Amino acid sequence: MLEQLNTAVRDSRKLDQRDEDPSEPSRVWSEEEVIDGETHQALTVILRTRGCTWAIKGGCSMCGYINDSFVKNITADHLVEQFETALERFDDHTVIKLYTSGSFLDDTEVHAEAQRRILDQVPDPVVRFQSEAQAHHVTEDKLEDLRHRLPDGCEFALGIGMEASSDDVLEYSVNNEFDVADYENAARVAEDYDTLLKCYVLVKPPFLTEREAIEEAVVTAERITGTPALEALSFNPISVHKNTLVERMWEDGDYSPPWLWSVAEVLTRVDDIADTQVHSDVVAGGKPRGAHNCGECDDDVLRAIDAYKKTGDPAVFDRVDCECKEIWREQLELEGLGLAGGSLAERFRQAAGDVDGSRRAAEQWYEG
Amino acid sequence: MLDVVAREGLARAGRWDADGEDVRLPAVLHPDTQRSPAPDFAQLTISTDPLGSAATIRYEGTRLTPEADETGEGLSLPRALIYPGGVDESLQKAADELNREEAPIQIVHDPAEVGPVTGLLVLPRAREVADDAWRLAGFLTTARRRAGPNAVIYAPGIGRPDQIALAAYAGVDVFDGLEASLAALSDTYSRVERPEGSAPPEHPACACPACRDADREGWTLDRLREHNRREQRAEVRRVRQAIADGRLRELVEQRVRASPAHLATLRRLDEDHGDLYERYAPTVREDELPVVGRRSLSRPEVTRWLDRLETRYQAPESARTLVALPCSATKPYGNSPTHQRIRPAIKHNARGRAHVVTFTSPLGAVPEELELMYPAHRYEVPVTGDWNEREEQVIRRAFEAIWKNGGYDQAILHVPPDEADIVEEALPRAERTVEPGERPTDDEATDRLGEAVRASVGDDQAIARDDMFAEHMDNRIDWQFGPGVADVLAEDTWIRGKYPWLRLMHGEDQLAMIKPERGALTLTEPGGRRLHEATDAYTIEIDDFRPKGTVFAAGVTGASEAIRPEDEVVCVHEGELRAVGRATAPGEIMADMDAGGCAEVRHRG
Ligand code: SF4
Ligand SMILES: [Zn+2]
Ligand SMILES: [Zn+2]
Numbered sequence: 001m002l003e004q005l006n007t008a009v010r011d012s013r014k015l016d017q018r019d020e021d022p023s024e025p026s027r028v029w030s031e032e033e034v035i036d037g038e039t040h041q042a043l044t045v046i047l048r049t050r051g052c053t054w055a056i057k058g059g060c061s062m063c064g065y066i067n068d069s070f071v072k073n074i075t076a077d078h079l080v081e082q083f084e085t086a087l088e089r090f091d092d093h094t095v096i097k098l099y100t101s102g103s104f105l106d107d108t109e110v111h112a113e114a115q116r117r118i119l120d121q122v123p124d125p126v127v128r129f130q131s132e133a134q135a136h137h138v139t140e141d142k143l144e145d146l147r148h149r150l151p152d153g154c155e156f157a158l159g160i161g162m163e164a165s166s167d168d169v170l171e172y173s174v175n176n177e178f179d180v181a182d183y184e185n186a187a188r189v190a191e192d193y194d195t196l197l198k199c200y201v202l203v204k205p206p207f208l209t210e211r212e213a214i215e216e217a218v219v220t221a222e223r224i225t226g227t228p229a230l231e232a233l234s235f236n237p238i239s240v241h242k243n244t245l246v247e248r249m250w251e252d253g254d255y256s257p258p259w260l261w262s263v264a265e266v267l268t269r270v271d272d273i274a275d276t277q278v279h280s281d282v283v284a285g286g287k288p289r290g291a292h293n294c295g296e297c298d299d300d301v302l303r304a305i306d307a308y309k310k311t312g313d314p315a316v317f318d319r320v321d322c323e324c325k326e327i328w329r330e331q332l333e334l335e336g337l338g339l340a341g342g343s344l345a346e347r348f349r350q351a352a353g354d355v356d357g358s359r360r361a362a363e364q365w366y367e368g
Numbered sequence: 369m370l371d372v373v374a375r376e377g378l379a380r381a382g383r384w385d386a387d388g389e390d391v392r393l394p395a396v397l398h399p400d401t402q403r404s405p406a407p408d409f410a411q412l413t414i415s416t417d418p419l420g421s422a423a424t425i426r427y428e429g430t431r432l433t434p435e436a437d438e439t440g441e442g443l444s445l446p447r448a449l450i451y452p453g454g455v456d457e458s459l460q461k462a463a464d465e466l467n468r469e470e471a472p473i474q475i476v477h478d479p480a481e482v483g484p485v486t487g488l489l490v491l492p493r494a495r496e497v498a499d500d501a502w503r504l505a506g507f508l509t510t511a512r513r514r515a516g517p518n519a520v521i522y523a524p525g526i527g528r529p530d531q532i533a534l535a536a537y538a539g540v541d542v543f544d545g546l547e548a549s550l551a552a553l554s555d556t557y558s559r560v561e562r563p564e565g566s567a568p569p570e571h572p573a574c575a576c577p578a579c580r581d582a583d584r585e586g587w588t589l590d591r592l593r594e595h596n597r598r599e600q601r602a603e604v605r606r607v608r609q610a611i612a613d614g615r616l617r618e619l620v621e622q623r624v625r626a627s628p629a630h631l632a633t634l635r636r637l638d639e640d641h642g643d644l645y646e647r648y649a650p651t652v653r654e655d656e657l658p659v660v661g662r663r664s665l666s667r668p669e670v671t672r673w674l675d676r677l678e679t680r681y682q683a684p685e686s687a688r689t690l691v692a693l694p695c696s697a698t699k700p701y702g703n704s705p706t707h708q709r710i711r712p713a714i715k716h717n718a719r720g721r722a723h724v725v726t727f728t729s730p731l732g733a734v735p736e737e738l739e740l741m742y743p744a745h746r747y748e749v750p751v752t753g754d755w756n757e758r759e760e761q762v763i764r765r766a767f768e769a770i771w772k773n774g775g776y777d778q779a780i781l782h783v784p785p786d787e788a789d790i791v792e793e794a795l796p797r798a799e800r801t802v803e804p805g806e807r808p809t810d811d812e813a814t815d816r817l818g819e820a821v822r823a824s825v826g827d828d829q830a831i832a833r834d835d836m837f838a839e840h841m842d843n844r845i846d847w848q849f850g851p852g853v854a855d856v857l858a859e860d861t862w863i864r865g866k867y868p869w870l871r872l873m874h875g876e877d878q879l880a881m882i883k884p885e886r887g888a889l890t891l892t893e894p895g896g897r898r899l900h901e902a903t904d905a906y907t908i909e910i911d912d913f914r915p916k917g918t919v920f921a922a923g924v925t926g927a928s929e930a931i932r933p934e935d936e937v938v939c940v941h942e943g944e945l946r947a948v949g950r951a952t953a954p955g956e957i958m959a960d961m962d963a964g965g966c967a968e969v970r971h972r973g
Contacts, residue, residue, distance in 0.1 A: 004462035008455060172449055207451060245455060252454030330403060330553060337399040337414045338546045339445075339475070339524045340495045341460075342452035351553035 005175050006058035012245045013064075015056065018071050020048060022078040026069065026101075028086045033095050035128065042095035045086040049109050050074050052102030054134065054177045060163070061175050061206050064241025065101035076111035083118045090123060097130045105137035105146075105158075112145070119149035126151060130198075132159035135178045138186035143193035157196040157231060160186060164202055165220035173205040180223060190229035197229045203237040203266055203280070203291070204258035206246050209335040210328070210345060214262050214269075221270040221278075232277035233270060237263050237291035239283040250289070254342030256349050257284075258291045260301040261328045264317040267305065271314040279309040294352045297322035327352040370518055372964045374612045375933065375953065377620075377645055378512045378539035381611035382964070384520050386412060386488075387443045389423030394536050394604055394611075397522055398545035398597075400424070407597050412542065414445075425473065425488075443488070446471035450492045453477065460493065479511035485519035486962060488542075495525025495544075501632035505538060509641045512539030517957040517964075529560035529603040533623045534630050536607045537616055538637060543604060548596035552589055558596040560603050563627045568592055574599070614653060621663045631663070638666035646672050648954045651848075652886050652934035656699075656746035665730040665758060669743045673731045677766050680847055683774025684737065684839040686831050687723035689824040690771060690779040691817075692791060694808050695728035699746050700739040700868075709809045710782065713818035720831035720839070722821045725770055727783050727791065729759040732766025737840035738847060740868055740887040760790045768794040778824045782808055782817045799824075837863040841872060845880075848888050848936070849899060849906060856902035857895065889936065893971035896938045896948030905930040906937045908951070908958060908967055915939055915947045915969050921961035931955025937967055947972050 026046040033042040048071050052059060055066035083098070098118070102109045122129055129150055138158065150156055162183050163174045170176045183199070190197050201220045204213035221233055237258045240250045249255035263280055270278050282305060284290025286298035293301060297320065304316040331348040338344045370393075372382035384391045391411045400406035400415035414425040425443045449463035460477035467475050475490045476482050482489065491511055497503040511521060520541045526532075527544035528551070535543070551558050556565040557572075568587045572579035578594035610616040624630040637645065649668035657669060664670065683690075691714055698704035702711075707726075714722045724736040734744045755763065771779065771794065779795035781788040781802075788800050801817040802808050841863060842854035849857070857872075861879060864871040872880040872895070879895035882888075891899060899906060909926035910919060919939055931937055931951045939947040949969030958966045 002462055004456070004458040008459055011456070168449075207449075248455045249452060252452070254452035254454050327553060330549075333401040333403055333416075334399055334546060334549060336416070337401070338495070338544070339414075339450060339490055339492050340452075341450045341477075341492055342454075343495055344525075347550050348553070351550070351555075 002172055005172065009061050009175055009245045010058040012243060012248050013066060014243045015070060020071050022071060022074050023081040025082040025086050028089055040094045041092050042097055043090055043093040044097040047079060047082055047100045049100045049102060053106055053108045058175060061245040062238045064244045067243050069101040076114040079110060079114035080117045094125055095128045096122060096126050099132055103134040103137050104131040105133040105142050115146060116149060119146055122150055124151045126154050128155040128157060130157040135160050135182040135186040138189055140189050143189055143195060147193045147195060155196060157198060159198040159200055161200045162224060164205060164216050165223045166216060169205060169216050173207045184227055187227040187229050195229060196231040198232045198234055199224050199230060200234050200236055203235050203263055206249055206255050210262055211332045211336055213258060214265055217266045218269050221274055225274045225276060230276050233274055235266055235280040237282055240289040249342060253346045256345040259328050260291050260293045260298060261325055263291055263305060264301060267308055268314040268317055280305055294322060294324035297324065324352040369963050370520060376611050376614055376616040377537040377648060379536040379611050379616055381608050386423035391423055393541045394607055396543045396545045396600060396604055404549055404593060409601060443473060446473055448475040453493055453496050479507050479514060482511050482514040484516040488522055489515050489519045490522045492524055494523035498525045499629055501629045504633045505636035505640060508535060508538035508540060509644060513644060516960045518962045527600060528563060529558055529599050530563045530623060530626050532603045533607050533619045534633060537620045548600050549593055551596050552593035557592060558599040560599060561626050617667055634663055642668060642671055647932065647956055649932065650934040651932045652742045652888050654885050657743040670730045674762055674766055676847060677769040680851055681769065681773055683770055684723060684843060686720045686839060687774055688777050688828055689722045689821060690776045691722050691724050692727050692781045692783050693724055694783045695726055701726050702739055706809055710814055713814045714821050718821050718825040718830055720836035721825045721828050727763060727787055729755055729763060732762040733770055735770060737843045740882060740884060741847065742887050745887040763790055764794045767791045771795055780820050834863060844889060850903060853902040857898045891936050891948050893948050897945055900938045900940060900945050904928060906935060908937050908939045910939045910941050910946060912941050914972055918965040919967040919969055921958060921964050921966055924958045924966050927955040927958035929956045939967065939969060
C-alpha cells in the first residue's frame, strides 16, 4: 500500500456516520435477470451496513459507496431484520441479489451471525443467490460455514472487485486491499465449495493514460480468464462517484472517465481471449461523470455495448463510428508520450468538443 | 555530454550528445507515432515504436510497467509514476521517492526534490504550471538551480511558440512537440504572438509549405499540424540565435507582451530570483543594451548597477561637490553634445573637486569615472524626462548611495527643476542651477553652474590631472573587483595614455588597461598577480597544468561565486598563478560543469 495514496483517498471522503433507521434496508427492488437464456425475477436488496471496512480505512480510489452506507450502530439483529423486511416483498422471485456496498463475507461489516441467519432464510424457490465479497474474505472456513445454508440446488455467486491485475496499478492507482494471488486463492476455494465468481474489472482507474487503461483491463482479463469458478468477467468503466479521489481529480481536470470507444475496444479484445461470459455495465454512460464520447455517438455505442451483452457478438462494435473516434485514436498514441500526470486527457476531450471538459478548462484559464 | 556554447539568463545554446545523436539545444522533443510521424527536421523524438534516425526516447510497454530494456542503454524511459498535483502534492512527493532509482532519464515532479543530474531531467509537472504565473518562475528556476549545469531539462507541456523564449530564459532546454499536435487537433493555428492561437486563416501570411498548400487547397489536420510544428521550430531557432547573440532578454521582453501571464512570470523571475539571474548575467558587453520597456528596468544588469552603487562604490577621495547633470542619448556621456557644453564650466573651475554624476534611468545615477562601464557606456533608452515612480525611486536611492559613500560638502543640481525635485531629498545640501523654463545647456544656466561650482569649492585647489585619474582608476578597480582591491592593484602606479585609452602602469610594467569598447579593465599577467594578492573573489582553481586559450570545465576544481561571465579572472593552482583571462561562465557553476569552457586566458603565469 502506498500510504500517501491511501491518505489522499481517505481525505477525499466525507466520513460522517449516518443516522438512519438500522432496521430498514437501503433499497429493495425487483428486476428481470436472464440466466442461461432464461428470464428470472430477481429481488435486489441493498443492505444498510456500517460500510466497507476497507473504505473506512481509506479504500479504493474510485469508490464512493461508503458515502451512502456509513451507518451508526448496526447490530446483527438489525441486518437480519433488514433482510426480513426485504423478504416481505418476496413473490415469484427465483433470484436474490444481496449487496452491501462492501463485502458480505467481511465479519466486521456484516456480523458472521447475520451472514448465517440471512442465508438460512433464503426461500426455497430461489435458484440463485448472488452477493459480493473481497477476495481475501472468501476462505475455506467461511464457505464451510455458509455454503450449505442455501436451499438445495441454489447457486451461490459472488462478485469480486479484482479491478486490475498489475501490482503497480493495484498499489499506485486503485489502492485495492488484495491482489491477484488473493483472487486465485478465492477461486480455488470457490471451486471446492460450488461457488461461482464474477470478476469485476475497472476500465480506467486513475493516473493511467487511456491506452494504459485499456491494456490493463485486457491483461487483467488474460490473467483471470483461466481461473476456476469463473462465471463472468464484468468490465466497469469508472463513473465519478461523489467524495472520492477520482472526483477531486475530475474536478481539477486531471481525470477523464474512459471513452466508450475504450470500453468497446476492451470488450472486443477480451472477447477474443476469454472463455467465459464478458460484458460491461456502463454507469452514467454518455454523461460527464461516466464513460462517454463526443456526445453525438454516445447512444449508439451504449446500444452496441448492450447488444454485445445480449448477443456476445463483438461485430456490433464494427457498426458504430463517429468523427470523434479519430481523436480517441490520436489520444491512444500520443497521451503517454506527453509524460503528464493527468491533465493531458482533458486536452483530447476538448479537441473532441467535450463541453464539460472545455468548461472546466475555461474556468481554469480565467482563474489562472 | 553537453557542450554549451552560449548562455543567457538560465538559457543555454549548445550541443547535447543524446545517445550518439547530436542534438542542438534548445530543442523540441517530437512525439513520433504511426498516425503522426515526427517531422523530418526532428532531432529528438519520443516513441513507442522508434523508426526514424533522430535521437529517440524509447517508451516501451507502459509508463508504470515498462518493458525491461535488457541493454540498459540509451534513452529508455524508466519506470515512473507520474501523478497530477492538483489533488494532493503528497502523491507527487511519494512518486518522486519511488522514481529515484538511478536511471539515464530522471523524472521528478517537485523541483525541490531535484538533485544534480547528468543527462535528461523530465519535469512532468511543468504541464500543470505552464500557465500559472505564480508558480512557473519558481518552478523552473528551482529545477535548473538544483539540477545543475549538466542537466538537459525537458518541460512537457511547455511548447507553445509564445512560451518558448521565456521558458528558455528560465532554464528549459527541451520543449514539448506534442503541443503542436494538440493545437492542430483542436483546430488551432499556432501564432507566436498569440498564446491562444487562432482559427486557421483562409489566406495565411505564413510562408511555410503547409500554409502555401492550405492557401490553395484548404486546411487539413496534417497541414495544420505541420504549420504548428514549423511555427514552433522557427521560434526555437530564433531563441537559439538570440542566446548566441546575447539578445534573448530582448526577445523575452517582446514575447511577454503577448500575455499578462507571461509578463507576470517574467516579473517573478526578476523580483524573486533576481539574485540568481544577476550571477549569470555578464559584466561586459560590447554592443549596446537596449532598454525598451518597463520590464527592462528590472533586468539583472540594471539591478546590479544600483546594488554596486550601494555596496561597492565610494566617491573619489577629493570630490567635495556632487554635480548632477541630465541624461543624454549619447553614451558615454562624456561624448554627448549636451555634456560637452556643460562640463567645461565645471572642469575649469574645480578639477577633481567637483564630481559629475549623471541623472538617468534605469541605472539611477552614473558617476563620471564609471561612464565607460557596462551597461552605462552604451544603453539605449528613450530619453523622455518622464519618470515613473519606480524609476524615481531608483534615482533617489542611487544618489543617496553616492552621497553617503562620499565626502561631499555640497550638491549642485544642474538638471531641469522637475528632475531636481526627485533627488533633492536624497541630497542634504543641494543647490539648483537651472531655473524653470531654462534648459541646462542655456548660457545663463551654465554660467550659474560655473559660479556655483566656484563658490562651493571655495579655497580647495583643483587637483592635478594625474591625481584625478588615479582616484578615478581606483574607483573603477573597486567597482570591478570589490572594495579594497585598488589598494593593492594600484599601489605605486601611474596612469599612461589619453582618456579613455588609459593604462595602469607600475614603473614601465603595464598592469591593466581600459578598452573603451569593453569599459572594464583588462589585466596583464603582472596585473593578475596583484589581483590574486588582493582578493580570492576572482579566482578559478585549476588542476596542475598551464592553460592556453580555453580553460575547460574538466580542469577546473573550484571557482569563486563572485565571478560573473566576462569578469577578469586569474587561474590558480595551489596558490600559484597560472593564467589571466576572462570568465565565460558564472563562477558558481564552474566546478560542477562536466564539459564546456569556463574562461579564455591571455597571459600565462
Ligand atoms: S471498491 Fe469495494 S473494497 Fe474498494 S472501497 Fe469500495 S466497497 Fe470497499
Ligand atoms: Zn462521437
Ligand atoms: Zn505556416
